[in-house]
Amino acid sequence: MTSFNGVVHIDTDCGVDDALALAVLGQVAKVASVSTTWGNCSALQAAANARYILQRTKAAQIEVTPAYDDPPTSWAPSHVHGPDGMGGVFHLSPAERSRNGDTAVSAIVRFAERAGKGGRLLAIAPLTNVAAAYRAAPEALHSLDRIVVMASQGLTPRSAWLDETGDTNTRHNPSATAEIAASPLPVTWVGIDVTRHVLLSADAFGESEFGKTLRVLSKRYGASRAPSYGYAADGPGWRVPAHDTVAVTVLLGEGDATTAEALAVVDRSSGTPVLR
Incomplete structure (x- = not known):
């Protein structure tokens, strides 16, 4: 399925479509590590969800490191993913905090420093962790072969559909998205205007x-x-919709999407932030 033979780090807020992406990627690529943040659910819940999916795909050895920063008070779990990010199907309890002091940001930086051009980063969550890792170690992240981000709406005109369903990962943390969009990092953006048309039966x-x-x-x-x-x-x-799984195919070199040069503005004109 893939022409890429390097290693991958995944940053996720492990909801339903994230779970499918993890299940696919864990079987066809060398996943070195996973980090989680809040978005579809809390970072600790996302860590429990990711570990469960990796265990079921016989990839339990992959380290999963959650973020420990608290989401804003305005945040709430996405109703479409249920209170646990998995629609209540698996009934998983949130992960416990690590005792070794490791964080999601340090996991991303460590991966980038070790992998360099042999590594790719898949971000299928709000860019909270990735932006913090970039601030901490910009040269390390810049050394990666590719960073694929599930976010943006391209240049498609605003619509009622976009304002309702929108660019979720940008909406949760628009400043982090804007920071990465303005950076010189080797980013490929996989927009919801692309992924909404890829439907699984x-x-x-x-x-x-x-x-x-x-x-x-x-x-x-x-x-x-x-x-x-x-x-x-x-x-x-x-x-x-196969949103995050489409990002997986792009990460592995099986497709392409809008590149960073065409995206620079977080549009807040309707009150729903969207990266364009």
Whole structure:
């Protein structure tokens, strides 16, 4: 599936579409490490979710390091991902805080310093951790071969759909997104204007026990998005958007998306921040 033979670090707020991306990437690439932040759920909940997915894909040895900074008081877990980011399917308790003092930011910096041009970073979460890592060690992050970010709306005109569903990762932390967009880092942006058109159906998940579990999880998420995306919520025609899995294909060199040169402004004109 991939022409990339290096190592990967994933920064995630492990919700439903993140889980599918982790499951795919954990089986087809050399994932060195994972960090988590708040977004779809809390950073500690995201860490528990990511560890569970990696265990189910026989990649339990991969280290998962959560962020410990608190989200703003205005933040709340996304209703489309449920209170635990996984739609309540797995009933996982949040991870415990690390006792060794390691943080998500230090995990990203350590990965970049070790991997250099042999490493790629996949950011499928608000860019809180990535921006902090860039401030801490800009040269290390710049040395990476590629950074793929699931965020932005390209140059597509604003619409009722965009204002409702929007550029979620930018909306959670627009200043972090703007910081990375203005940086010289080797970033490829995978916009929601691209990923919204990639819809998975029931047969995309296979017939393994874990595939069936992911199908149930994804169907619930897809049903919650159906009214705004315009596809069937149930029955044989149900679909689910493959946002973060599209970013995985770009990371592995199997596709492309808008590059950083075309994106520089966080548009707040409707009150819903979107990177363009």
